[in-house]
Amino acid sequence: MSDTSADPRELRASLRLMRETLIAGLIYAASYIAAVWAIKTLDPPQWQAALIALAPVPLALLMLRAELRYIVGLDEMKRRMRSESVVMATGALLVGALAYGSLEDMAGFPHLSLWWVFPIFCVLQCASNMIVYLRYR
Amino acid sequence: MTVDSQPSKWPPAAKRYMREFPLASALYVGVLMGSVVILRRFDPPLYAAIPLALAPVAPALLMLRAYLRFVAGVDEMQRRIQHESMLIAAAIVAFGTFSYGFLEGVGAVPSIPMAFIWVLPAMIAVWGVTLPFVVRRYK
Numbered sequence: 132m133s134d135t136s137a138d139p140r141e142l143r144a145s146l147r148l149m150r151e152t153l154i155a156g157l158i159y160a161a162s163y164i165a166a167v168w169a170i171k172t173l174d175p176p177q178w179q180a181a182l183i184a185l186a187p188v189p190l191a192l193l194m195l196r197a198e199l200r201y202i203v204g205l206d207e208m209k210r211r212m213r214s215e216s217v218v219m220a221t222g223a224l225l226v227g228a229l230a231y232g233s234l235e236d237m238a239g240f241p242h243l244s245l246w247w248v249f250p251i252f253c254v255l256q257c258a259s260n261m262i263v264y265l266r267y268r
Numbered sequence: 269m270t271v272d273s274q275p276s277k278w279p280p281a282a283k284r285y286m287r288e289f290p291l292a293s294a295l296y297v298g299v300l301m302g303s304v305v306i307l308r309r310f311d312p313p314l315y316a317a318i319p320l321a322l323a324p325v326a327p328a329l330l331m332l333r334a335y336l337r338f339v340a341g342v343d344e345m346q347r348r349i350q351h352e353s354m355l356i357a358a359a360i361v362a363f364g365t366f367s368y369g370f371l372e373g374v375g376a377v378p379s380i381p382m383a384f385i386w387v388l389p390a391m392i393a394v395w396g397v398t399l400p401f402v403v404r405r406y407k
Contacts, residue, residue, distance in 0.1 A: 163370075170374050180376040188367050195359040199352065207344075214351035218339070221358045222332045225388045230325045232385025237307045237321035238314060245383045246369020249362040 144204040151197035159194065162187040212263050219259035224252050281341025285334055292330035300324040328388070345406065353402040357395035361387065364394075 166183050169175070175183065202213050228248065234240040278286070303320045306312070312320065339350050365387065371377040380386065 167370075167374075170376075177376050180374055181371055184371045184374065184376055185367055188363050191363040191366075192359070195356065198355065198359075202352070202355075210348070214347070214355075217351060217355045217358065218336065221354055221391070222336070224358070225391055226325060226328055226332060228384040228387035229328050230322055232382045232387070233303075233321040233324060234318065236382040236385060237303065238317040242379070242381070243384060244369040244372055245365040245380065245387075246373065248369070248384075248387055249366035252358065252362045 138206075141205065141209065144201055148197055148201040151200070152194055155190065155193035155197055159187055159190045162190050208267070212267055216256065216259040216263040219262065220252060220255040223255050223259070224248070227251070227255075279342060281338050284341070285338035288334035288337070289331060292327050292334055296324055296327035296331065299327050349399070349402050349406055353395060353399040356398045356402065357391055360394050360398070361391045364390070 166187055169183050170180050202210055205213060231240065231243065235242060303323050307317060307320055339347055342350070368377060368380075372379050
């Protein structure tokens, strides 16, 4: 019997991850846009602007919760693959950030806002997922 | 009868990690200081400054390698704890830096020079905080 057939439990877990991540992502994006709008339009004092800007962060953690729930529901092999891709992406991010920070400090490279860390991490996570998938295929 | 029959407080992977990681860290500090001194004193052209600035990345990779060897050598449960705490720390740092970048953009907080160099220390600090919580959850 081939073990390549899709496991219905795993399929359900994947669909739940997609659904939860999408909902959490949309909530986060909406709250982020609302925060930007509020700060730009109302021009509040600095401490209020900081609070408004930080308000979307707890909502972003809903995405983390969805990922953790997904990992817990996976079988041993899939969990290992997922964990490996997280470690790979995090390692690449940390080494890359260190390299760029050094280049900025010592070789005069242009300043890059910390805002970029999250999008770069997402791209690295996608790339590492593919690498790990191809390695275990 | 071998000495292995004596129960050891630390598994071999942890012992190796405690040997390799400080060594790589010391190397990192040494290479970083060397690079800074050379760059400040001799002000080399860009083509020489770039490899000098990137030189500390090599020992940083050794630190990463030491950690990966450690995780590969521990049992399944420990590995799970390490990976989960790393994922949580990475997410917190990613969202935290995203928010800080946003605050920086609207002028609510000052711009951090060489901001990216702080990502690694921030990650290690957050990870240090998350690890005991994850360990406690699995007890």
